[in-house]
Amino acid sequence: MSEADSQTESEQTATAGPARDAAPLLRLRNVGRTFHTGDVAVTVLRDVNLEVPRGQIMVIVGPSGSGKSTLLNIIGGIDSPSTGEVWFGDRDLARLNDAALTRYRRESVGFVFQFYNLVPTLTALENVVVSSQLSDNAMDPAEALKMVGLEHRTHHFPSQLSGGEQQRVAIARAIAGNPEILLCDEPTGALDLETGRNVLELLDRLNRDFGRTVLIITHNSAIAAMAHQQVRIGSGTIAEAKANPRRVSAGEISW
């Protein structure tokens, strides 16, 4: 496994950094999402065009209710757009059936949720296994926990862990399956400044050292400082998308 690991690592490091001409990992074309509740139709996303480059950190900032989570869900394959296309390599997620979408989530995506969403009746380690056992080229779950600095907490239940620790378990779970992209919905939303910063540093390191593509959505614009790509979303559509020439490390961010 270490062989396979180092191989993907070197591949990804090669494409890391501002390599603009390399094909983007994800390409969204005119994506729209409308919810129907009863007779009322609410359009949450419209005309979203976005490219997520491989091996970079992208932070999408927007106010509450602007459609960030909806966008992330579509990218993560747990929701489908009403219109438009979502290209992941040569697959349009919008056209995949349920089984194919499940395979996509299993093989390519790692989710980090705002409220961690750990299984309360499983220990930290077991929570990681839940995800690693799905993947053929998964990491050793203990290894994943070690990467997030929780090797001494493997047999603790979520209720015995602090919020930051729980979020780190959630990150270990997300990376254990060796996904191509980490999708983080408000990863610091429920954490204090210090703990939040630790989590961001962890994500930063995962990108830097292991070449993971990281997509963070947040209403906290300070976090955008650590991104390669900064995106602003407002009332359901992309207001601005730009590269960030002056990245600061996660440790220096404060809000």
Place this chain on the structure above:
Amino acid sequence: MNVLDRKLLRDLAAARGMLLALLCIIVVGVLCFVSMASVYLNLEQSRQRYYAQTRMADFEISLRKVPLQDLSELLGDLRGVAEYRPRVVFEVTADLPGVERPLTGQVVSLPGHPGPVVNDILIRRGGYFTDDRRAEVILHDAFARARNLGPGDRLRLILNERIHELTVVGTAISAEFVYLLGPGGLIPDNENYGVFYLPEQFAREAFDLEGAANNIVGRLTGEYRERPDAVLDRIEQILEPYGVAAVTPLARQQSHWFLMSEIDGLKVSVVFVPTLFLAVAVVLLNVLMTRIAEQQRTVAGTLKALGYSNRALFSHYVRFGAAVGVAGGLIGAVLGWLSAGGMVEMYTQYYEFPELANRPQVLVMVFGLGLSVVFSIAGTLNGVRKILRLSPAESMRPRPPEQGRRVLLERWQWAWRQFDFRWQMVLRGITRNRMRTASGVFAATVGSALMLLMFHMRDSMNEMVEFQFDQLLISDFDLTFRNVEDEGAVLEVRRMPGVDRVEPLFNVGCTFHNGHHRKKGGITGLMRNARLTVPRDVAGNAIAVPRVGLLLTRLLAEELDVLPGDVLIVEPVRGRQDRLVFPVSAIIDSYLGMAAYADYDWLNHQLSEAGAVTGVQLKVDRRPEVVREFYRELKQLPAIQAVSAIRENRKQLEEVLIEQMMVSVVVVTLFAGALFFGSILNSSLISLAERNQEIATFRVLGYTSREVGQIFLRESLCINLLGMACGLPAGYGLCLLINRAYSTELFRLPFVIQPASWVVTALLGLGFTLLAQWPVKRAIARQNWQEALNARE
């Protein structure tokens, strides 16, 4: 172990209170199924083996006398008759040294040498006859056991009015007498009624039947076994000149009939009872699973987001039900097998089989387990479907706030305000969680219906015994004469010590004809001033026997299709052969199956007799020393063929019934208790979990756990009272249904539900409700409400 299975185990452990409640109900269901099905199979298999082994007859004919030669000419190559055996069969009295009362029983003849004959016996102790002519007897094994008799012992039988001293050579059982009843008995009385197998030749000589027989048993060829009527009608016609008294197909053979009604009863219960319990379990499991689906919303959504397929989630959550089903099935199967052992034990007390063991019926157990699993999975499907239908994105969103819809009552503000807020909570809880309320009501309905049914059975049995012995069998002793006697015999009996009253009976065995309707039976001639046999209708009213004509029970009248005013052709078996035309004067609604009565003098006159007597009924002084004296004299009366000691029968019957009823009262109450208890615990604990925050808030406001518990108690009470309100009428319907189903030609159970039974059923239901409140109270007291307040659900 897969981590998800580990999660499953912990989830199960967390819901253990509710699961335990459910498990009780499932266990009862499986237990009932496994025990009754195993007993059914073991009984039925034993019966079939036994019948095959001893060549059980398909028909029996009793007649006055038929020469063997005529018989072989007439039946020799009759189509449908595979084989037959002429026998000598008589009711007799026996005298045992050291036993005060005269014993009665049946003499049945057997070939002098063992062979594979129709209605063969199986020797239990000792051996077969040593010779065709010797005064040897083989005893019905249960009788021998009860009277402590064995090979080598001697006893005296009065055969054909002569006393014979016989040597016991062995004891035996026979498929013909699996359930042996004396005349008028309902349960075997092994101490006082037996079967005496005698060597053929000896028996013929003793009864003056040389070269002849008075009873024929036979087997039919395969194609006629299921529909014996045509063949039997033919046989009856052929043998009519020899005075046919009765033609009995296997289906109406006494022992077989009782055994089959037991076996068939089991067959019905095996379907009916477990289904009820498992149905309640399904409904409750559905409620629990809906709750778990709600609880696991986010977890399930997260698992989906991580890449678990719907199939994987389905199999994970369905395992919840499967685990409950497997646990309940295994426990139920084991307990079921154990209680089958108890039931078999009970059956062996009354039914004599060569071997009736509680063989483990593996298929039944596997099927019981399967039933439990299937029902449990069925109970989880709805909840699982809810989990699967949820989109992961949806499950991640904060739950839409609960719809605070007003319940119907709230619309009438004035009425609503009459309730204090805890009652308001109760009413809201009941009306909002319709499914949970419905399942609780259902469980209480089934539970109270079952209890009422059980009490109804007890009441009806009691009523039957009371009616039988207080109204119908008023005499102390009934004596049957071997032959038709005259007034002299009555006078002789009247002179016996301690006899207070004697009433003669004149029984005439006959065949009734009306057009193509035909029925073998008898007419009982009753004295005009008779007090010891008084025909009574179902309401207990004495019905006067008409001076002229017949009084028929409703069942017989319907069978013959006659109404009062019609006439019947009566063809007597005894006496003359010519047919008589009797008017039907009245019809009586009676519990006594099929019977016909006539005025004693009128009947005598019609048969050109005067003062003819076939039996007498006695009232005697019941002081022990007088009865002893009476018995001693009775033993000296050779004309007596049968004695029934009515009072002793009653005592014995009551003892057995009380014992059996105790068992069923305890068992049914326990089972019904499991229903009440299980459903209350289940729904209260669920509701406790759901209202965690609400309750925590009350606790913060200063309400004690007792006061909070009141809310739950009131809710349980409302649901269970509603359930009982449905269950009592439903139970009444069930009682009626079962009463109808059990009414047969031989037996009609009165329909009684004592007021006390209603009350006790209701009280037990209430009691269970209060009892189930106890664990709920403990759960409330132990609840960590501070934590509940801070928790984000």
